[in-house]
Amino acid sequence: MIAVLGLGEMGSALAAAMLAAGHETTVWNRSADKAVPLVAKGARLADSPESAVRDAELVIVNVQDGAVAGKLLAAAGTALAGRTVVNLTDGPSEQASAAAELVADLGADYLHGQIMTIAPAIGSPDTVIFYGGPRAVFDKYEPVLRILGGRGTHVSDDPSVPLLYGMAIHDIMWGLLNGFLHAAALLGDAGLPLTRFADQAAPSLSALPTLFPMLATEIDRAEYATPFGALKHHLPSIDDVIAESHSRGVDTELPTYTRKLVADALAAGHGDDSYSRLIEHFAPR
Ligand SMILES: NC(=O)c1ccc[n+]([C@@H]2O[C@H](COP(=O)([O-])OP(=O)(O)OC[C@H]3O[C@@H](n4cnc5c(N)ncnc54)[C@H](OP(=O)(O)O)[C@@H]3O)[C@@H](O)[C@H]2O)c1
Structure with a gap:
């Protein structure tokens, strides 16, 4: 038996996936009306978090x-004893640590998961969910958790790590998206159709993420020497982007910020190093 607490857009998709896979499912939501479509599919509606979890594994x-x-888990209280909680709620990583502690005090096992997609993709074999918590607990429930997302992966015994992974990916995404939008403004001002650019520049665009493993190795080792693509070679290209943006009336804040990072590193004598040397701006050692 599975209990699902929370039937918003995502919680409803999670409960629906469990029902579709044939699992007996009890649901609870603050606003009971959201349970109606799930009850129609066979879910049992509980009238409190405590009664929802009472018979659930x-x-x-x-x-x-x-x-x-945290409030719902506390409300379920000792009815959680002997069960396994899988919390798929987003938030700062300390909230996962706090929930894990609370759940342990109540006598239950705890996994935290970070869903890396939108509700309609729940149940897809390609859906990525990062899990953290005791490996043995994940292994025991992996087949059930794969119903929610075929690419459910245990990333750490620490339950707070999936939330940090999620934030890291969002962080990278916003950087890439902002760069893309700035480039789109430049191309748009020049009257160039963006779809044609995306198509013709696809090999260059798709090569960008292939840099991440190399940068990761350099940063992990704190070794920044590089035979090519050194920081000193970036500066003229950044200046070109700033000058082009300026002349076309495109906002220059983003490339100007990048220029500052690179110029500071050059001033500190790191011109021959890899771009990864800029980690020291974000995380001074
Ligand atoms: N939607 C997505 O595609 C998506 C994707 C990835 C991750 N997530 C994450 O999944 C979580 C839920 O997102 P969602 O999109 O499903 O949000 P949502 O549709 O806004 O639903 C929010 C849920 O939280 C409940 N809730 C809010 N305040 C409450 C309170 N004080 N007491 C009890 N219940 C309360 C709501 O109950 P009521 O129905 O009574 O308001 C509802 O069940 C979030 O952490 C979100 O970041 C969502």
Whole structure:
């Protein structure tokens, strides 16, 4: 038996996937009306978090934020004893640590998961969910968790790590998206159709993420020497982007920020180093 606490957009998709896979599922939501479509598919509606978890082996929590999740787990209380909680709620990593501690005090096992997709993709074999918590607990429930996302992966025994992974990916995404939008403004001002650019420049664009493993190795080892593509070669290209942006009336804040990072590193004598040397700006050693 599975319990799902929280039936927003995502929680409803999680419960629906469990029902579709044939699992007996009990659901609870603050606003009971959201349970109606799930009850029609065979879910049992509980009238409190405590009664929802009482007969469940696996308790899935997915609500707005970590503070709400913590309140629901506390409300379920000792009825959680002997169960396994899988909290799929987003939030700062400390909220996963706090929920893990609370759940352990109540006598239950705990995994935290970070869903890396939108609700309609729940149940897809390609859906990535990062899990953290005891490996043995993940291994025991992996077949059930794969119902939610075929690429469910255990990333750490520490339950807070999946949230950090999620943030890292969002962080990278915003950097890439901002760069793409700035480039789109430049190309747009020049009257160049963006779709044609995306098509013709596809090999260059798709090569960008292939740099990440190399940068990761350099940063992990704190070894920044490089025979090619050194920081000193970036500066003229950045200046070109700033000058082009300026002359076309495109906002220059983003490339100017990049220029500052590179210029500071050159001033510190790191001109012959890899771009990864700029980690020292973000995380001074
Ligand atoms: N939607 C997505 O595609 C997506 C993708 C990845 C991750 N997530 C994560 O999944 C979680 C849920 O997202 P969502 O999109 O499903 O949000 P949502 O549709 O806004 O649903 C929020 C849920 O939290 C409940 N809730 C809010 N405040 C509450 C309170 N004080 N007490 C009890 N329940 C409360 C809501 O209950 P009511 O129905 O009573 O308001 C509802 O069940 C979030 O952490 C989100 O970041 C969502």
